[in-house]
Amino acid sequence: MSFPLLTATAALPALGAVATAAVPAARRTAAKWLALVVSLATLALAITVLIRFDPGGDRYQLTESHAWIADFGVRYELGVDGIAVALLALTALLIPFIILAGWNDADPLETGSRRWRPTQGFFALILAVEAMVVISFEATDVFLFYIFFEAMLIPMYFLIGGFGDRAHEHGEAAASTQRSYAAVKFLLYNLVGGLIMLAAVIGLYVVAGNFSLQEIAQARANGSLHMVTGTERWLFLGFFFAFAVKAPLWPLHTWLPNAMQESTAPVAVLITAVVDKVGTFAMLRFCLQLFPEASKWATPVILVLALISIVYGALLAVGQRDIKRLVAYASISHFGFIVMGIFAMTSQGQSGATLYMVNHGISTAALMLVAGFLISRRGSRLIADYGGVQKVAPVLAGTFLIGGLATLSLPGLAPFVSEFLVLVGTFTRYPVIGVIATFGIVLAALYTLVLYQRTMTGPVKPEVSAMPDLRVRELVVVGPLIVLLILLGVYPKPVTDIVDPAVRQTMSDVHTTDPKPEVEAAK
Amino acid sequence: MDNLIALLIAAPLLGAAVLLVGGRRLDAVGHWIGTLLSTTSFVLGLVLFAGLLGKDAENRTLTQHLWTWIPVGGFQADVTFRLDQLSMTFVLLITGVGSLIHLYSVGYMEHDERRRRFFGYLNLFLAAMLLLVLADNYLLLYVGWEGVGLASYLLIGFWQHKPSAATAAKKAFLVNRVGDMGLSIAIMLMFTTFGSFAFGPVLSHTGDTSEGRLTAIGLMLLLAACGKSAQVPLQSWLGDAMEGPTPVSALIHAATMVTAGVYLIVRSGAIFNAAPDAQLAVTVVGAVTLIFGAIVGCAKDDIKKALAGSTMSQIGYMVLAAGLGPIGYVFAIMHLVTHGFFKAGLFLGAGSVMHGMNDEVDMRKYGALRTYMPITFVTFGLGYLAIIGFPFLSGFYSKDAIIEAAFAKGGTQGWILGGVALLGAAITAFYMTRVMLMTFFGEKRWQPDAQGHEPHPHESPKTMTIPMIVLAVGSVFAGFFFHLGDRFLHWLEPVTGHSEGDSPIGATTITGATLVCLVVGVGIAWARYGRKPVPVVAPRGSLLTRAARRDLLQDDFNHVVLVRGGEHLTRSLVYVDHTLVDGVVNGTAAGVGGLSGRLRRVQNGFARSYAVSMFGGAALLVAATLLMRAV
Amino acid sequence: MNPVNYLYLAALLFTIGATGVLIRRNAIVVFMCVELMLNACNLAFVVFSRMHGNLDGQIIAFFTMVVAAAEVVVGLAIIVSLFRTRHSASVDDASLMKL
């Protein structure tokens, strides 16, 4: 029995969360450092996983398996494939930046009470989310996955409802009302999705007799587990609904703008770059593997929904007046791309979708965190309150622009690679949908550049004239993200090498192959 | 020697990185670093050029594979460069003109506190443009394609404090994005058709697929070219792009970037050759833009916008030529190069004029500047003569060849296209003469500006005049040099292919007609602007003039249909999202809430009420039990 | 006569007691009605015992009595302490369960 590396990757942040929460009220800074160190240590573990993972080896590696609830065949089963490894690394990578970006976001407003420890709570909750997300990526037992998929909601609920931007255009009372509205909306949406999924999980158990992803998938593949068409479709829909809420796919998306708007920028990044990825990841891992026929059956509808998400999200982003809401709608558009890539059922589409998850995480983090720095300086989220920042804080504006360019998938930056792969992957099978989705790139340019123009250029507004440029801490957050964006844009091969075998496996799970090009087919 | 290709791009890219990341420390030397690295690239280009000349005409294609970029399944994108005669031509044009304009900018941007950043952007542009022309596959080309778009965006909006500049930059990027969409769809089509998008496999297998597919690819490439090269219907951004500093207009929006569309069409010649419908579309677009740009150029009082109209029109010539197929490719590129010289020279001259006139751009407030700025006058004048096609200057050779090729297309199409090209030559002569007369002749019309500063027209510093002189020399001799012994034709032929068309009229006749058109154009302009004084306030003008001043109402159309329509669409969608999508959910929530509100009233707190419901429940249970037994 | 009539009587008494619980406000009377219901049950148990010919029904009745005694003790204690604080034995006064 070797060292349980995967368990350690999840357990470390979990223990860190407990430890951080236990730091006494007066030692705020110690709590921050503790959280940062724990997140960095988790990153180190994740990198170890990445190194130990052999792209050419078994499908699931570093597996761990222990009996848990024997009566129902629930096992504590962990294992990672290439897709999971990539997302695991992304999560572990982003959390230190999130913690660093939110360094001062949760300082108590009045320092008197010795019992009141918001800072400790904030960082502990972030680490708790990390632990749960990590184990969701690792779980190969459906029930185990379900538990952490749902449990994630609890810390997220408190992060959204408990911590908001310092300044608010309608005052603190309105802010707290809207925050709790957003938090409850987040919770309800995801809970409804989760409960429907629970029904499907139980249904799966009834049909299959156990919860093990590998066993069921294998049984599905070699035909020993036959599902009635209707049953398979219902179970698929139950799973897919929960993931579509989390992802979020139109028309189940409306919780995301509220949640991202009301939470602090680091938490918004946590939502869209980390937590939501579990939804798209699970589509790839559970929906396709467990219900290949139903996935194919539902593909046309899902692709249309994804297409609507892409165009609709982008159009709504154009119409927003609030910076964070704009980024949220942009994310909805991007999630549309991811879902489209997954269900295009081509290796380009699925590799692109996986890569997209990674790249979207980094690019949104860059854009949103810089936006957060901007908002914390002026105390307003409204686009109209800014103007001419470029003149006052050129570095801030520059990083913001790079984040924006990544969002609009400029070639040379990482998101381009993934977006193009998704588009190509979709186009080879569904040309019309691919062409319409390409409109998304024009709209992306529109909302990004409008945002940049209105906030950063033009005459300097008096309110922003004294705005300081990025500080060292903030540069440390943004700099590496930008470097990563460029690196992965120019040389994405390390990621695609890891992802590709897993995608090939998934493709064979659903019994599809890439369409052959016309010329080659003719030969 | 193959390994030098990457260095061509690396030098300016390094410059951009150093200048943009380096911060204020480099403010003092930044512009020289930029100029040095761009010149380095030019020198490297010359070295490579010499190397190419030393080989046989057939072996002049060099490739350099750097690394595998995106390897996913059957989708294989490499970072590979390809240097052949076509890209070599562009490399020399880009780095040569680019270096000159760097030098020019040293003087022009002297008083701008953000000069270092300007040079960073210029270097970025050079790198992206070189990537565009050196790429060995369409996807890498696409990177350069968008890269120059980004550089263009940054440079048009360089004076970001001006809202008009920021808006113009955004507009340029967006319109370009529409074109980029065409390019990306074209790449996807190539991938589904050929399983690859590298030049080699795609261009050598055009015979294996249907004409319909090739037409589709060709039309998408044309859309891309329209966006980048400001061709109708995506031309609207170029006029606004003149908000950028003048060296930018000269380099990007006259000499290099806007010609990328022509490069794309010529590079994809094999596809167009096999898709006559797409070719026809290309010629139509070129012909329409040729006239469109010329008409716009006639009406503008802003010197840079008049030149922008001219650029549009000249690129129309090139696109027209490229659409003609093998008969036109070489001439398209030749006109592209000569145009690069004289249009860059003209823009630099305009910049020099503005530099001396407190950044005044309205030609109606110039006049009689020939005495104040002699060098500018002479260089500008030579550029002017070149562009109108004055005999034996470079424009004469290249434009004449295009007109001939247009006639050589044959049939009705040939007559129409040739006629349009001739008409364009006449209008070109007219509007360029107008610019010349309004700027340098007549009496002085300048006035103190709002702050009461009287402009003191003066000659520009050496860093600015030297590039102008060099470019003027190029404008004068390049055409003759290329024409001599069909050097250019032989140089490019291995890449683009060439065929002689059978023109219904003789070459001499066409040249004669061209010269007649030239004289007519110049004459009308002289009659209108040379003999009578130019009014300082623009007269109302005819309907056509007024429409031309507004870019032939294209912007108004865009505004009404796209901007307003888009605003309404987004606003209504925001409303829909809030009321309908969110409303359904909130409505459900409110419904549940209302129902529970009703139900809550049952909870009146009286234990006896609860007892009643409990007792009722017990009764129901008994009833249910009985019922079950009965059944 | 059929001993089933005892069961009808028990049912009748039970129903009367239950209705009494619902319509009386005096907590003591409510308690008495509950006792009436319990007694009705006891009667039914005893008759069942006779019906089946064994003593289990009586045992259950016996336990019911014990539990009833315990219930009365606690219930009355509650009534007394309620009366002390509220000076009323009405069950409607204790309507704090309302939202």
Add this chain to the structure above:
Amino acid sequence: MSALQLAAYTTSTGEAFQFWVLGTFAVIGALCTVLMRKAVHSALCLAGTMIILAVFYLANGAYFLGIVQIVVYTGAIMMLFLFVVMLVGVTAADSLKETIKGQRWLALACGVGFGVLLFAGIGNAALTEFAGTGRANANGNVEGLAALIFTKYVFAFEVTGALLITAAVGAMVLTHRERTERARTQREMAEQRIREGRHIPPLPAPGVYARHNAVDVAGLLPDGTPSELTVNKTLRERGQIRDVSAEALNDLRALEQRAAERLERTAIEPATFKRPEEASK
């Protein structure tokens, strides 16, 4: 003994007679329990019903339970009820007016429905064979019960014991008032009275009239109105103060009249006294 045993499994005419007569009374008693305004009356009616039920137990062969019913239930538990009724106020009559809207109708509907359903259930059940308790009671009813309780039901029995103890403790806890502070001394109370300055002297005693128990009779103020201060707090809260002011005044008036008649004086017209609440009407 044999006659009783017989009665356990057959229904003689005598038992039928007994059932119909006593059953009628039991139902009347139950109805009275529910409908009587005074709790005391309800308790007495319930006691009657319980005794009738005890007889029925006996008739059904449950001798032990019958006796227990009389001794424990009627004798002990009902007496406990009576004690509490006394504590709360024996004379207080409840209003039978319903205060919760629709409660009575709902209660009646549920009651009738439930009753009908129960009757239907019993009617539906096949209850024709009666084994009778003869064999079960062969070794004596008490012995039979004891055998069951200490074998089959021993755990339930033990648990019931625990329950009873818990109930006893619970009752003590509930009724016991914890004194959280030291009892105040006479001195402290006197000092507080002085400090508050309301009733510096001790509270007045109730008015004493020989013909009454008199603790519940309020003392009269000089103007003839009763002072509630003179009556015990518990009585005051129960509303059991006997108001004799009008009587007293009438007596006074009669006395004066008699005196006047005897002394042949012209009567002084006394102010007609009205009770405060009447005056306010």
